[in-house]
Amino acid sequence: MTTFDFSTTLGSAWFPTPIFTASGCASSGKELSQFFDLKDIGAVVTKSVMSKPRHGRPTPRMAETPSGMLNSIGLQGPGIDSFLANDLPWLIEQKSRVIVSIAGETVEEYATLARRIRSVSGISAVEVNISCPNVENRGLVFACDPDASRRVVDGVRKTIGGELPIIVKLSPDVTNLPEIAAGVVDVGADALALINTVLGMVINLDTMRPHLGGKTGGLSGPAIRPVAVRAIYQVHAALPKVPILGMGGVSSGRDALELILAGASGVSIGTASFGNPTALMQVQHELKELLVARGFTSLSAAVGFAHREEM
Amino acid sequence: MTTFDFSTTLGSAWFPTPIFTASGCASSGKELSQFFDLKDIGAVVTKSVMSKPRHGRPTPRMAETPSGMLNSIGLQGPGIDSFLANDLPWLIEQKSRVIVSIAGETVEEYATLARRIRSVSGISAVEVNISCPNVENRGLVFACDPDASRRVVDGVRKTIGGELPIIVKLSPDVTNLPEIAAGVVDVGADALALINTVLGMVINLDTMRPHLGGKTGGLSGPAIRPVAVRAIYQVHAALPKVPILGMGGVSSGRDALELILAGASGVSIGTASFGNPTALMQVQHELKELLVARGFTSLSAAVGFAHREEM
């Protein structure tokens, strides 16, 4: 009997399994720990933290859509101080591996956040969520602007030094995703997270206005999985050496396998946890079975397998 | 009892109802006429026709996805000569209103097609499908390139003269949709069609390669409805005077109403006809009931109603 190597790496960070939570879909981790042991998954990706506490967007903050949902949370959170004082130590105590997601409204805020976490131990990597409005440029989302994306990542890289792997999370709402990806890799991203939610809207037929308090929201769930697979495939084809943390509509092992074959080295589970609090355990278990059944001896052998040459 | 005015206009073209077929989802019209009378709907939008006959993409050409599907037909069709000789006369004989969709691989091909149809009678409008690869620019899709989009529409406008309304169909796969929209309106588009399919991919878990013959495909169906509503809302907000033919995941009257409140003056039904050949009749009937129930006396009063000021 051969043993199967399920481990994965994102830059210099090693994880025993490729299944992660998705930022903003596991709160600080405590709530899911009621259903399974956090150290049994690859890592907890924390919800994006900003430098100050934030109330977020007005309610309603969600709308269910066919095989998906829209959310407009608006990065509600306690801010970096409280995060470092309360949430992070708790996760470390659980022996969970932690990827800290950071978000900012200015290039400077990202760098400030990087400075706050660079010397904290127990962090495996930092995920830079650049799908935020840039207050210095008419609220244009950083991730939609190749130049602003580079500047954010450059700032984080320079502040954080060479130690902590930087995973940059990109938005699919762009004309040329490989171009943005190449730009941030150029200035020091070690890995890419693909994809953030797709911009959408639902009109409430009673009020006859946009349903969400924030008007538009981010579409997630199985509905967007084909978009995620395409994005991962495109970026892996353009940058085959850059590891990808894939996500978007994964709710079973077969879904995770699709993303891995397309080029993802790890898979985050977001919305699926809302409908099924044990989704991470289930996906992890099913994925392993599917890989073994296909004769793979390691996860890494399957990464990007859909790109192999015709024989 | 008041009468309800269900009619709509796109540029100078008038239609008795706002429900249309979607290009490529009703073939030449004949097949659906088995299930209902084509003159009872707003108009038939024909599948995009090119100057020469085309085989299209290799099979498999479709994959079902959660609440959606991917297609990669590759504009299979008989070419403009056969279209004008066979398909169009048949539709006119049925007393159907007809919107002819054209597609090309070069700016010149679009103009050539426009020249072929400009003097043909029985056409209500032309829909310019610019979601095609531009062979003169590394296969970059026209609709993803503001400059190429403008040049295509400019060429069509100049060739066709001022008579026939031009509806330009845009792709949602861009960073800045209102910018592209404004560009084509600037050079003579009378209306906009939103949205074409969203680029996606499915990996076949047996072959462990992209499932579609054409690798990537276009995502359509209910899964993309929130993206369509957002696109229509954004463009209507930016260009409130430009009529929009909305589409994307509409399969019931309530879905159509969402698009109309967001800013669509007409609604095309694509993928829904595959699952339900009488979808157009059903949507048309339900939409009317919903509008009447909400106290509207005309369709046009509901167009963009979700944008009204707070009272």
Added chain:
Amino acid sequence: MVKLLMSTINRSASQFIASVVSNKRVGQYHQLILQVGDIVTFCKPGNFIAIKVGGESSRMILRRAFAISRTSQSSSFGGTIELIVAPFGSGSSWLCSQPEGSELDVVTPLGTAFGIPTEPVKALLVGGGYGSAPLFGLAEVLKLRGCKVDMLLGASTGGKIYAPMEGKRSANSLRIYTEDGSMGEKGRVTDPIWALVQDNAVDVIYSCGPMPMLAAISKLVEGTDIVHQCAVEESMACGVGVCMTCVLPVANDQGQVSMLRSCIDGPVMDGSLVQWDLVGQVHEVHQ
């Protein structure tokens, strides 16, 4: 009395398969009895259950939340809980169409429970529509503690009043209000509250129903000593505290407002702390 700010998921919550023991139409609602085994001992009045809807290949990806109406231990089915479901949209309609014997994927008990007074007090229970569901289980508990239990139920029309025979026995009095006058008195369930407050007839109000009803009650008791425990109903994506969609602006003792999750810091909340005026408001201010 009621411990707010639990800020962590109900410790007793678990995910399991529950089978439908019975499904009966009651007025415009469906009464569903689910077999939940020993979990029943953890289900307290005010807690809710989150149910996966639509079957195997459903396009509905989120669970639906329902208040636990009553619990019981029966000889034939072991622990069971009762739900009162209004067939509204596609999820609840699917649930109401599930025949006896169907299996449901559920997570329960979730959320906070109504705080039970340690002394016998005068309790007023106010329910709107299916909001009356959890009040009957609560009434039983209060009755056992020696409380005086008065109940007010309201709805737009008689078919939407849920007031089972057995349940009525747990209350000292029950008054029904309908907006169309088709059952009980014509009017709103909040109409008689002011007089009761004036008469010192109430120590604690327990309420469950539409948000405007809860807000109205909070307003009525403002400035009095009356404790108002209300079960709120915000739209929830996860029900277990991970998504932040279900938040409400709630003040703490120092008057500082935060956006609390109604799935884990609620659904039962202290009505005097909920900032009703700020619900759904844009307040992009930092704390």
Added chain:
Amino acid sequence: MVKLLMSTINRSASQFIASVVSNKRVGQYHQLILQVGDIVTFCKPGNFIAIKVGGESSRMILRRAFAISRTSQSSSFGGTIELIVAPFGSGSSWLCSQPEGSELDVVTPLGTAFGIPTEPVKALLVGGGYGSAPLFGLAEVLKLRGCKVDMLLGASTGGKIYAPMEGKRSANSLRIYTEDGSMGEKGRVTDPIWALVQDNAVDVIYSCGPMPMLAAISKLVEGTDIVHQCAVEESMACGVGVCMTCVLPVANDQGQVSMLRSCIDGPVMDGSLVQWDLVGQVHEVHQ
């Protein structure tokens, strides 16, 4: 003989609700009988039915196609058709789980039918897996026309051979092949064909099954006078000719290849005209 290039939807097609009269497991398949009323008179061997799957709030938006296996007129149910369904993915599994009395949204009859010879000929019917389903209905019709009907059925294993008792009576001979040898002879259903062709034992071959089987038969009869009518199975989004997903490269009499829709120009096609080597090939050439 078989009229190809119909290029328009089956004139008899209509959309209606059919109820499930019975649903029985037969080996690894389910035999479903649907009540279709007078439509039954238009259903010919080779035609198919397109069924909406997954219920009200299904995430499956496309219909599933199934060959009509047999038709009958019963006194109690009126016109009924039989389908043989393999529970494969989520759509077919859902269908196989529908109990008696369920209502299905169907469109039928669709597609071309097997061409029936005007004279009594020697017919060989070849079925792979559930591909045998339409062959029994076809055998009855051929028998009535005085044809000699030989049947070859094959599958990977015995549980995937569908060969009902009554059906066997319509054939003069029946041979079964399984790859694992668990039923009939061990081998492929195409193995004996060459010998039959050499012996002049066949005028027409009717085939239904996996595409490689159909291609292999076409190759075997190449250059002979044998007519090969095969029912192809391409993945179909609409089933009524509007989407262009189900195309196959088919030559016309002049040898010009076009991409024909297997839902309206098929599923029954002339095997000698299908360009098997080009199926699934990139051939971005213009006509």
